[in-house]
Amino acid sequence: MSEDANLFAQQEANRRRSTWLTVGFIVFFAWVGFGGDLAFGLLTADAPPESYHHVIPVIGIFTTLVAGGICWFSWRSGAQRVLRSTGAWEIVEAATPAQRQLVNVVEEMAIASGIPKPKVYVVPDPDPNAFATGRDAETASIAVTEGLLEALNRDELQAVVAHEMAHIRNLDIRLMTLLAGMVGAIALMSDGMGRMLRVGRFGGGSRRSSSSGDGKGGGNPLGLIVLVLWLVTLIVAPVVSQILAMSVSRKREYLADASGAQFTRNPLALASALQKLADATAPTRAITRGAAHLCIVDPSPGLMSERTGLLADVLASHPPIAQRITRLRDMGYLGAAPAPDDAREVRQVGG
Amino acid sequence: MATIVLLVVLVVVVLWIIGAYNGLIALKNQVANAWKQIDVQLKRRHDLIPNLVNTVKGAMEFERGTLEAVIAARNKAVSATGVKQTAQAEGELTQALGRLFALTEAYPDLKANQNVLQLQEELTSTENKVGFARQLYNDTATQYNTKQATFPTLLVAGLAKAQPAELWEIEDAAERAVPNVDLSFNKPAT
Numbered sequence: 001m002s003e004d005a006n007l008f009a010q011q012e013a014n015r016r017r018s019t020w021l022t023v024g025f026i027v028f029f030a031w032v033g034f035g036g037d038l039a040f041g042l043l044t045a046d047a048p049p050e051s052y053h054h055v056i057p058v059i060g061i062f063t064t065l066v067a068g069g070i071c072w073f074s075w076r077s078g079a080q081r082v083l084r085s086t087g088a089w090e091i092v093e094a095a096t097p098a099q100r101q102l103v104n105v106v107e108e109m110a111i112a113s114g115i116p117k118p119k120v121y122v123v124p125d126p127d128p129n130a131f132a133t134g135r136d137a138e139t140a141s142i143a144v145t146e147g148l149l150e151a152l153n154r155d156e157l158q159a160v161v162a163h164e165m166a167h168i169r170n171l172d173i174r175l176m177t178l179l180a181g182m183v184g185a186i187a188l189m190s191d192g193m194g195r196m197l198r199v200g201r202f203g204g205g206s207r208r209s210s211s212s213g214d215g216k217g218g219g220n221p222l223g224l225i226v227l228v229l230w231l232v233t234l235i236v237a238p239v240v241s242q243i244l245a246m247s248v249s250r251k252r253e254y255l256a257d258a259s260g261a262q263f264t265r266n267p268l269a270l271a272s273a274l275q276k277l278a279d280a281t282a283p284t285r286a287i288t289r290g291a292a293h294l295c296i297v298d299p300s301p302g303l304m305s306e307r308t309g310l311l312a313d314v315l316a317s318h319p320p321i322a323q324r325i326t327r328l329r330d331m332g333y334l335g336a337a338p339a340p341d342d343a344r345e346v347r348q349v350g351g
Numbered sequence: 352m353a354t355i356v357l358l359v360v361l362v363v364v365v366l367w368i369i370g371a372y373n374g375l376i377a378l379k380n381q382v383a384n385a386w387k388q389i390d391v392q393l394k395r396r397h398d399l400i401p402n403l404v405n406t407v408k409g410a411m412e413f414e415r416g417t418l419e420a421v422i423a424a425r426n427k428a429v430s431a432t433g434v435k436q437t438a439q440a441e442g443e444l445t446q447a448l449g450r451l452f453a454l455t456e457a458y459p460d461l462k463a464n465q466n467v468l469q470l471q472e473e474l475t476s477t478e479n480k481v482g483f484a485r486q487l488y489n490d491t492a493t494q495y496n497t498k499q500a501t502f503p504t505l506l507v508a509g510l511a512k513a514q515p516a517e518l519w520e521i522e523d524a525a526e527r528a529v530p531n532v533d534l535s536f537n538k539p540a541t
Contacts, residue, residue: 097469108476
């Protein structure tokens with residue numbers, strides 16, 4: 001009962017987070033638009049009557065509509081976009097024994113987790129990695145790289161697929177897929193706005209904006225403050241959205257490891273699979289930064305990947321693999337993984 | 352005042368009864384569904400076995416007894432009904448298949464044969480599916496049994512006509528002892 005209640009609580013929490021994320025996203029875009037309008041309006045308020053006055057908040061209306069559009073698009077086809085960005089292709093009819101095995105393993109895990117069988121995709125990349133995406137269990141897809149199919153044996157493949165199934169069942173995929181779409185959109189927007197500012201300088205009159213700044217008794221100080229605030233938001237937004245994506249993902253990984261182990265009843269297979277994924281140091285090139293938080297291990301491990309603490313919690317998309325392996329080995333009544341940075345972990349001798 | 356308190360308590364109790372009753376019924380249906388899942392996988396397994404026997408028959412002329420045992424166990428499993436009988440028949444079939452696979456290891460022709468390898472993967476997967484379906488069934492059934500036997504859900508168990516669901520147990524001591532035959536043709540585990 002507790003497990004079931006826990007599952008529903010997880011799903012409910014993810015639904016709620018998804019809603020808040022969408023609301024926050026639209027509010028942010030509205031601020032970017034209407035804030036810009038406000039700054040522009042205040043700055044042009046003192047201008048001579050014959051010159052341009054910014055009264056109708058066109059930028060705000062435009063960006064809010066765009067934000068709504070992006071949300072709708074992320075919801076409808078975020079999963080397809082993530083899959084397409086990695087170049088993944090769907091296994092419709094398994095051609096090789098390895099593909100057959102993958103499809104079989106996915107079917108097995110669908111039974112074990114009690115959800116419908118997701119679509120199966122292969123990402124053409126030699127580095128082993130895997131991710132799941134979609135809105136809910138009915139529209140979910142699981143993608144694994146070619147490198148994963150080659151590197152893992154049947155039990156390990158099963159463990160990785162079980163981990164992804166756990167993400168699907170917990171509805172992590174909904175939150176993660178929405179995030180992927182929005183992180184991408186924010187990066188794009190920030191980039192575009194920055195370029196517009198550099199080139200356009202507020203609607204063509206490049207000299208006028210500078211004269212309104214120093215001439216006429218300092219222009220409008222309130223307008224300048226709003227403008228500065230607005231610019232800061234634009235600069236900080238991509239970083240903040242990325243951090244948000246990563247901190248959300250980081251917390252979900254331990255849970256998915258544990259539920260995945262519960263499906264296979266074989267935590268050690270996942271531990272050894274993670275070890276193999278960690279040993280393959282090459283970055284997964286097919287998976288871009290925007291989809292990194294969807295993957296089972298960080299596709300491009302950086303400085304923070306194997307650290308703990310607040311900074312690492314904020315900056316890395318995944319918990320340290322060594323720690324995940326240790327937890328899984330504990331579940332299987334084995335001691336800590338014999339990794340050098342695990343020396344502080346208490347060794348347990350299994351019975 | 353007292354009547355209002357009484358009314359509130361009554362409403363809470365009625366709401367709780369509805370919730371507990373619905374919870375039990377939902378679980379009951381989940382148990383039935385989990386059992387259906389096992390059935391689907393068992394059917395698949397039964398369908399695959401004649402194929403496998405036909406494919407290996409030529410190369411394994413000398414193991415006629417083993418092949419016949421597999422077919423006999425399969426036919427017995429097909430006609431089994433009820434949780435207990437099915438569990439036992441399927442257990443015997445698993446053993447017979449295990450022996451057959453152990454023997455195929457001795458035939459290099461078979462080990463290299465694409466068809467056999469494919470069938471082996473299919474059967475491995477089906478065995479796993481049976482296992483996972485059984486796991487899901489047992490988990491759900493245990494949850495159902497625990498819920499209807501513990502307080503306070505116990506009070507509405509009669510109302511929901513809840514009966515303890517039978518678990519799929521491994522009856523045969525020999526099956527418990529069956530070694531794990533690794534049929535995967537990928538690289539060995541590390």
